[in-house]
Amino acid sequence: MPPHQANGLPAGHEADDYFHTNPPPKALSSHQSLAREFIQYHLENSPRRKVVLVTSGGTTVPLENQTVRFIDNFSAGTRGATSAEYFLQEGYAVIFLHRQFSLLPYSRHYSHSTNCFLDFMDEAEDGRVIVRKEYQDKMRRVLQQYHHAKDNRLLLLLPFTTVTDYLFELRSLAVIMQPLGNRALFYLAAAVSDFFIPRERMEEHKIQSRDNDAGGQGSGASRQLVVNLDPVPKFLSTLVQSWAPKGSMIVSFKLETNPSLLVSKAEQALKRYHHDLVIGNLLSTRKWEVVFVTSDGEERWIRVPKARRSKSISGVEELVGKAERKHGMEHVDLEGGTVTEG
């Protein structure tokens, strides 16, 4: 008896319905071709290399079809972009499915920062534009890592914007990854909308803030906006049961703000979706602590020591990367971090 959704539909049925009633992203077919090429290249040239799909950034829920307003999910993309660098360092090939304009591996060190990237540059006496001396060493290291990833075709960057884009892309990429079998890993760090406006209820044009129509009829008084959202299908179960390669490892992130809910909600997700690992994090402490929750009921907190919790040192992703490399749990041997049971 296949597991059923809350609404009684068999798991996956609701997701199928979603894909029939919402249009795919315009870029989907070009992304599919890029992903097929990427996977084929690694199947042919590095048959033992693991490939990880890292999702990163927040999905949007448009309020109008010709979108002027949208509901966004919190995520700068730091977790995904930083983890992608550590996966590349550990020898993985990375498909980086990310919110358009969110942080990217390597360039994240210089984009979006409070100081403009021009602050890292200077004009030499002979007129050449150069990187300021104090930034040269770090930028050289980042540039070498970036070129290594690019020259060896180890990093594929694919953008999304809306939750519908994300779900179509995730399904396509998971299916394209099927030939990888147990060399495929899914690291779902994107902040995915739980609610959306179905196509048939979506306004076509910009929602007016006053109650007069195009002809200027009506009082012109400002109006309330009441938004009625439906739940996004629980796609993780469909990913685990049908889209993802058999034998692949699936890691999802659980984001909460209330500490008393985090571990139980992560355990609930594992029980519901039967994947391999949930990494729980609290909005307020996500930069320096996470908890690994597995189906054996164990919870292992990974914390960056206080001394290393500066903004510039991305401590927790390095620790997660090391733990991940050992496929999570049997030996969480983390330099610099502390692992506490329970």
Ligand SMILES: CC(C)(COP(=O)(O)O)[C@@H](O)C(=O)NCCC(=O)N[C@@H](CSSC[C@H](N)C(=O)O)C(=O)O
């Ligand atoms: C978003 C952050 C906190 C990283 O932040 P930045 O470094 O600023 O990017 C990430 O660590 C995270 O928790 N990501 C996952 C957040 C999320 O939406 N998780 C979902 C689970 S994955 S979406 C699963 C879907 N709702 C379903 O149930 O099928 C949840 O908590 O419910």
